[in-house]
Amino acid sequence: MQKQRRLKVIAAGIILLCGIALLVIVGIKRTSVRHFTPAVLVVDGDRMDNQQVQVDGLIAEGSSKWDAVNFKLTFAVQDRETAATVNVIYKDRLKPDNFTDGGSVFVEGKYDAAQNLIVASKLMTKCASKYEGAESATPTDETSYISE
Amino acid sequence: MTAEIGQAAIFLSVLSGLWAIGFLCIGLRTRNQNAVRSGRNAVVATFILVSIATGALIYGFVTDDFSMRYVVEVSSAAQPLLYKITALWGRMSGSLLFWLWLLTVAGVIVVWQNHRHTKETSDTLSDYALIPMAVVQLFFIILVTGIIEGVYNPLERFPNGQMAPDGAGMNPLLQTPSMAFHPPTLYIGWISLTVPFAFAVGALASGRIGSDWILRSRRWTLFSWIILTIGITLGGNWAYRELGWGGYWAWDPVENASFMPWLLCTAYLHSVMIQEKRNMLKLWNILLVTLAFQFTLLGTFITRSGIISSVHAFAQSDIGGYFLGFILVSTTGVIGLIIYRWKRLKSANRLESLLSRESAFILNNWLLVGLTLIILWGTLWPIISEAINGQKSSVPEAFFNQIVIIPGLLLLFLTGAGPIISWKKITANNFQRMFLLPLAIGLASGGLTWGFLALKGTTSALYSVLCVSVGVFVIAAISAEFYRGAKLRAKRQNTSFLNGLNLLIQRNKRRYGGYIIHIGIVILYIGIMGSKGYFLLESKSLRMGESMEVGQFQLTMKDSFEKEFENYRRTGVVFDVAKNGKQIGTMEPARHFYYKTGQGEQDTIESAIRHFGVNDFYIALGSIPPNVKTGGVVNVQAYYNPLIGVVWIGVAVMVLGGIVAIAEKSEHNNDS
Numbered sequence: 001m002q003k004q005r006r007l008k009v010i011a012a013g014i015i016l017l018c019g020i021a022l023l024v025i026v027g028i029k030r031t032s033v034r035h036f037t038p039a040v041l042v043v044d045g046d047r048m049d050n051q052q053v054q055v056d057g058l059i060a061e062g063s064s065k066w067d068a069v070n071f072k073l074t075f076a077v078q079d080r081e082t083a084a085t086v087n088v089i090y091k092d093r094l095k096p097d098n099f100t101d102g103g104s105v106f107v108e109g110k111y112d113a114a115q116n117l118i119v120a121s122k123l124m125t126k127c128a129s130k131y132e133g134a135e136s137a138t139p140t141d142e143t144s145y146i147s148e
Numbered sequence: 149m150t151a152e153i154g155q156a157a158i159f160l161s162v163l164s165g166l167w168a169i170g171f172l173c174i175g176l177r178t179r180n181q182n183a184v185r186s187g188r189n190a191v192v193a194t195f196i197l198v199s200i201a202t203g204a205l206i207y208g209f210v211t212d213d214f215s216m217r218y219v220v221e222v223s224s225a226a227q228p229l230l231y232k233i234t235a236l237w238g239r240m241s242g243s244l245l246f247w248l249w250l251l252t253v254a255g256v257i258v259v260w261q262n263h264r265h266t267k268e269t270s271d272t273l274s275d276y277a278l279i280p281m282a283v284v285q286l287f288f289i290i291l292v293t294g295i296i297e298g299v300y301n302p303l304e305r306f307p308n309g310q311m312a313p314d315g316a317g318m319n320p321l322l323q324t325p326s327m328a329f330h331p332p333t334l335y336i337g338w339i340s341l342t343v344p345f346a347f348a349v350g351a352l353a354s355g356r357i358g359s360d361w362i363l364r365s366r367r368w369t370l371f372s373w374i375i376l377t378i379g380i381t382l383g384g385n386w387a388y389r390e391l392g393w394g395g396y397w398a399w400d401p402v403e404n405a406s407f408m409p410w411l412l413c414t415a416y417l418h419s420v421m422i423q424e425k426r427n428m429l430k431l432w433n434i435l436l437v438t439l440a441f442q443f444t445l446l447g448t449f450i451t452r453s454g455i456i457s458s459v460h461a462f463a464q465s466d467i468g469g470y471f472l473g474f475i476l477v478s479t480t481g482v483i484g485l486i487i488y489r490w491k492r493l494k495s496a497n498r499l500e501s502l503l504s505r506e507s508a509f510i511l512n513n514w515l516l517v518g519l520t521l522i523i524l525w526g527t528l529w530p531i532i533s534e535a536i537n538g539q540k541s542s543v544p545e546a547f548f549n550q551i552v553i554i555p556g557l558l559l560l561f562l563t564g565a566g567p568i569i570s571w572k573k574i575t576a577n578n579f580q581r582m583f584l585l586p587l588a589i590g591l592a593s594g595g596l597t598w599g600f601l602a603l604k605g606t607t608s609a610l611y612s613v614l615c616v617s618v619g620v621f622v623i624a625a626i627s628a629e630f631y632r633g634a635k636l637r638a639k640r641q642n643t644s645f646l647n648g649l650n651l652l653i654q655r656n657k658r659r660y661g662g663y664i665i666h667i668g669i670v671i672l673y674i675g676i677m678g679s680k681g682y683f684l685l686e687s688k689s690l691r692m693g694e695s696m697e698v699g700q701f702q703l704t705m706k707d708s709f710e711k712e713f714e715n716y717r718r719t720g721v722v723f724d725v726a727k728n729g730k731q732i733g734t735m736e737p738a739r740h741f742y743y744k745t746g747q748g749e750q751d752t753i754e755s756a757i758r759h760f761g762v763n764d765f766y767i768a769l770g771s772i773p774p775n776v777k778t779g780g781v782v783n784v785q786a787y788y789n790p791l792i793g794v795v796w797i798g799v800a801v802m803v804l805g806g807i808v809a810i811a812e813k814s815e816h817n818n819d820s
Contacts, residue, residue: 008502013514020518023551024525031547035530035540054542068773068781071689092687094392094770094785097321097752108544122544 033108038077039084042116049113054106060085061101073099073123077107086111090120098125151216154204154303158293161197164190165286172279176272176354184275188259191278194285195252201292202249205242205302209235214312218242218302224317226715231318234328238318240467241292241302243331248288250339254368255281258343261364273360276350277343280478284342287474291467299467320716320742321752326386333379334406338444340372341413345441348434352485357430357492362420367810369417369437374806376410381799392753392768394685394787396795399548404527405447408520412440415516418566422509425571429510431486431493436513438482442475443520449475450527501573508566515555515562522551549680557614560673563666564622567629586628590621606682615677619670626663633660653808661809665802672798675762678791689781698786701765702726705784708776709736716742718754719772721782725758725765733758737767737784762793 035054036044057077063085064075071092076085088107099105109120168190175183208216209232212225222238223231237243258281262274294301306312321327344365351361383403384396397403416436422429449471486493499506525532526543533541568582594617601609630649637655638648653660688696695704707722720738724731737756755768770783 005499005501009499012502012511016511016514016518020522020555023554024522027526027547027551028529028543031543031550032529032533032541033544035542066770068770068783069689071687071783094687094753094768094783097392097750 037081037084038079038086039082041086041111042084045111045113045116048111051111052108053111053118054108055086055088055118056106057086057104059099059101059103059105064099064101066095075101075105077105077118087115087117088120088123089117090123093123096123096125099123150204150207151213151303151305154201155301157197157200157204158289158301158303161194161201161289162286162293164193164197165282165289168194168282169279169286172275172282176275176279184272188262188275188278191252191255191259191282194282194289195256198245198249198252198289201303202236202245205245206233206236208303209233212315214315215305215310217300217304217306220306220312220315222315222318224315227315227317228323231323231328234332235318237331237335238322241294241300243335244288244299245292245302246332247335247339248285248292250335251281251285251288251342254339254343255285258346273347273350273354273356273364276354277346277361277365278350279353280346280349281342283478284346291470296467296470320740320750321390324386324390326382327390330379330382330386333375333382337372337376337379338409338447340368340375341409341437341441341444343368344372344416344437348437349482349485352434352482352489355489355492357489359420359424359427362423362433366420369413369420370806370810373410373413373417374803374810376406376413377799377802377806380406380410381796385796388792389755389757390752392755392785394683394755394766394768394785394789396679396792399523399526399545401450401527402447404523404548405443405450408523409440409443409447411516411520411523412436412443415513415520416440418509418516419513422506426497426506428495428497428499428506430495432513434482434486434493436517438479439517442479445471445475503569503574505566505569505571508562508569512559512562512566515559519552519555519559522555523548526551553611556673557611557618560615560618560622560669563669564618564625567663567666568625582625582628586621586624589624590617590619593617593620612677612681615673619673622670623667626666629663630660657812658809661805661807661811664805664808666805668798668801668803668805670798671794671801675791675794675796675798679789679795682790684788685785687783687785690784691779691781692777696784696786698765699788700728701786701788702729703735703767703784703786705782706734708772709738716740720754721769721772721776723756723767727760735765735767737769739769739771759793762791762797764789764792 033052033054034048035056036048038055038057041048041053041055055077057079060076060078063078064073066073073090073093073095074088076087078085088109090107090109103125106122106124107118107120108122109118111118168187170187171183171190172187174180175185175187205216205218207213208219209223210229212219212223214220218239218241219235222235222242227235235242237246255278258274258278262271262278290296291299292301294304344362347361347365351357380403383406387398388394388396416433419429419433419436423433449468499510501507526547530540530542533539564586565583568578568586570578594613597616598609598613601612606612630652633652634645634649636648637643637651638645641648641651643651684699686696686698690696690705692705692708695702697703702725704724704726705721706724708720709722710717710719712718718738718740720736723735723737725733725735735756735758738754740752740754742750742752751771753768755766758765764787766787766789768785768787770785772782773780776782
């Protein structure tokens with residue numbers, strides 16, 4: 001009797017665990033988005049044509065254009081190390097706070113390899129001074145100080 | 149001078165921390181009361197020393213001491229006094245000191261509670277619990293001394309007597325009351341979880357693995373749960389009002405980091421009842437509380453190590469590694485103790501049936517822990533995917549939104565089924581008496597919801613129908629519990645029904661407080677269902693005089709304004725708002741342009757929110773061109789968020805239930 005109950009509990013546990021694992025696997029399969037740097041995406045582009053991608057880089061200097069009439073933001077994400085860039089179009093959404101040329105940006109959207117263009121569905125900016133600057137900054141880094 | 153005193157206090161607290169650990173260990177081992185007392189005093193000394201250091205830092209803020217590096221980074225002369233003080237936890241070094249200070253406060257309270265307790269009985273459990281507390285404190289003390297690379301001492305001055313003319317100041321977005329109090333609320337919640345963990349370790353070390361450690365730390369756990377509930381909600385509420393994206397929860401890694409300990413704490417609050425009632429799950433409880441504590445540290449690791457990118461954009465630093473190291477070392481310690489006490493951790497009782505209250509509790513635990521693991525997996529997916537196939541991927545919000553639905557609905561069902569199912573084994577009688585009516589009412593309301601949504605033309609409303617049916621089932625089941633209990637009391641005491649209800653709750657605050665929380669959960673679910681499932685969003689470029697439509701609402705841009713304030717300029721537009729063609733008033737969304745913050749110029753969204761009962765209408769604007777009155781275009785994003793007010797109400801009811809439950813004294817335990 002006791003043993004049988006124990007088996008039942010273990011079986012219930014396994015079923016639940018499998019259920020959760022299944023949820024996770026299906027969920028990941030369906031939603032997981034691959035992450036690129038602009039340099040890699042440009043090279044690998046054809047393989048990712050018409051697929052969801054994430055790109056992390058810098059907003060290329062002088063590239064951003066805000067078209068208020070058409071509610072449209074266009075810019076290029078530049079690789080942090082090379083000169084490779086990917087064009088981005090972001091429509092019908094407000095420009096995020098702290099969006100300035102040269103700043104860090106994270107883009108998620110569908111990639112069009114022929115035009116090297118991401119139609120973005122999500123845009124995140126990061127500004128070092130926003131919440132937390134690099135703690136290792138030396139005291140003379142950003143502000144000017146007077147010596148006594 | 150004060151900064152130097154503070155620094156000295158921090159270094160001295162290393163000694164008092166070591167003293168506490170050493171003397172408590174030796175004293176408890178050799179049953180030397182004097183050594184134990186000395187160890188306790190060292191815990192108090194640590195508190196005093198850390199308080200001095202924290203006080204010195206606050207003094208630096210208040211007196212605008214810009215020779216101190218931390219003060220320069222988070223404060224400025226023009227910052228209002230309140231935000232000068234809350235700058236204490238504005239960045240990493242200071243928030244670690246603040247965390248440490250709260251830990252020492254918890255340590256002193258444990259000493260004090262023990263002092264009160266030992267007047268009646270002689271007992272060493274609390275003294276054992278002080279050892280892990282002191283170890284955790286020591287870890288934080290070492291972090292704030294600044295001897296570890298990557299974290300500096302918050303009381304450090306610039307070298308060579310350098311001094312900044314003014315500080316950089318705090319980000320204006322953070323200068324709102326709810327942002328000032330959101331981080332410390334979470335910290336307090338996390339730190340309170342250290343105490344039940346310490347008692348679990350104390351129980352293992354002392355060999356007293358009964359339910360004593362659970363009873364002794366019960367109020368700490370509940371307190372932590374209440375505070376975490378408030379803290380997480382404050383964060384969501386702030387994001388909703390300040391960030392201009394119309395939502396309150398986005399499954400950001402930092403949000404997940406605060407949510408996972410909450411889930412584990414909830415699981416633990418339930419599983420301890422099984423140990424108290426049926427003397428089962430001893431090992432599980434220890435593991436669960438350890439896990440909950442470790443997740444409070446893991447959150448810091450995730451957000452501070454820079455391994456996961458997050459909108460919270462914390463600095464990447466080495467500190468994550470130290471947290472991970474501490475997590476591994478302390479977990480290994482706990483596992484060692486568990487192996488050492490293995491024989492005593494065996495349960496006296498076994499599960500008798502899969503359909504029983506015990507099973508409902510266990511299923512609740514599995515689901516909550518399962519949910520935690522799902523969220524952890526999703527949060528760490530960028531690292532995991534890179535490790536598996538060398539290709540970094542991540543999962544969007546949609547992953548979490550979809551995956552929590554099924555476990556979430558099962559959990560919701562349990563909030564109603566758990567309280568009414570019988571212990572040991574469900575009987576036909578129990579099922580008929582307790583389940584039939586609530587189930588029928590639940591199914592009926594599900595049907596009505598389906599009809600209502602179908603009439604409105606909503607298809608694929610399966611989850612909404614399920615959510616409503618299960619939610620109504622829970623409310624019916626729990627109301628019936630209240631009703632039966634109150635009627636019985638009223639009859640026995642020969643008094644009115646309301647008096648009976650009051651007596652019922654008074655006599656068993658823990659149980660009925662818990663039921664009130666369950667009702668709050670149902671309300672919260674309904675709010676989430678409405679605001680996540682049925683929100684509307686419209687974006688449009690508008691010129692003066694032009695209109696747009698969002699659901700039943702029409703917006704017409706009719707005017708613009710500009711106003712100068714002390715450190716920012718407010719520009720915005722005025723909308724005429726009509727509902728179904730009927731004029732109902734105006735709304736004035738705006739932008740704030742900060743130019744005196746010391747952090748460079750900053751242009752922020754100041755959304756306008758209007759409540760229609762529990763539904764919100766929400767407008768956010770893009771920047772406003774100077775020629776707005778003469779044909780310039782403004783970008784408008786307007787949201788209709790149905791039932792969002794219900795989210796806040798649900799949380800308020802949960803907190804209320806928590807307060808009722810925590811009012812019950814720990815010592816007696818009279819669940820009927």
